[in-house]
Amino acid sequence: MPLNGLVKITPTSVTVTGTSASIGSGGQVTFTAMTELHINGVFSSSYDNYLVVCRHANSITSGLFGRLRNSGTTATTNYRTQNSWAAATGLQAGNTNTGTSGTCLFGNYNYATSRSGFNAYIFNPFASTATVCRLLGQSEASSASLYEFSGSHSSASSYDSLTLITDGGNSTGTITVYGFNK
Numbered sequence: 001m002p003l004n005g006l007v008k009i010t011p012t013s014v015t016v017t018g019t020s021a022s023i024g025s026g027g028q029v030t031f032t033a034m035t036e037l038h039i040n041g042v043f044s045s046s047y048d049n050y051l052v053v054c055r056h057a058n059s060i061t062s063g064l065f066g067r068l069r070n071s072g073t074t075a076t077t078n079y080r081t082q083n084s085w086a087a088a089t090g091l092q093a094g095n096t097n098t099g100t101s102g103t104c105l106f107g108n109y110n111y112a113t114s115r116s117g118f119n120a121y122i123f124n125p126f127a128s129t130a131t132v133c134r135l136l137g138q139s140e141a142s143s144a145s146l147y148e149f150s151g152s153h154s155s156a157s158s159y160d161s162l163t164l165i166t167d168g169g170n171s172t173g174t175i176t177v178y179g180f181n182k
Helices: none
Strands: 006-009 012-023 028-042 051-058 061-071 077-087 089-098 106-110 116-123 131-139 147-151 161-166 171-180
Touching: 051 061, 051 106, 051 161, 077 106, 106 116, 106 131, 106 147, 161 171
Parallel strands: none
Antiparallel strands: 006 171, 012 028, 028 161, 028 171, 051 116, 051 171, 061 106, 061 161, 077 089, 077 147, 116 131, 131 147
16 A cells, blocks of 8 residues: 555445446446446545546536445435536536435536536545535536535445436446545
């Protein structure tokens, strides 16, 4: 194990609702036309904090969102989010602050068939404490778009996996999870 920097993590398995998903060299997951992707066994006691790097293109204008997962069960409640996005000359913001109806830890929006990407920093998902996240994403639309997303999951549970979902259409791309050395 390297003493400095980031370490690529190879998932124990992936499951997909959609056309396909596979684990490649160095742990990179490639997915095709997916609507839900479970990246299993990436969080552990070996690391406290993680970087998730994804590039993707959606079939329609929609979002790609991340949720926490453990032992085959995806957490769908207790999320709080704050987000802002800029496109062309506009700036917008939104939040979900109820704690029970939020649906994700992070998200990235994508204009149909344009390339998008994000870096999501996830802090302490394996610890039995609240998990927080910060995401910076972008989309290659006709006017470049920028997304910033902050999220938390208030459940004091340990999570070992990550789920990606779309809110319409499907998504194709790659995702890699890195652990920050302690």
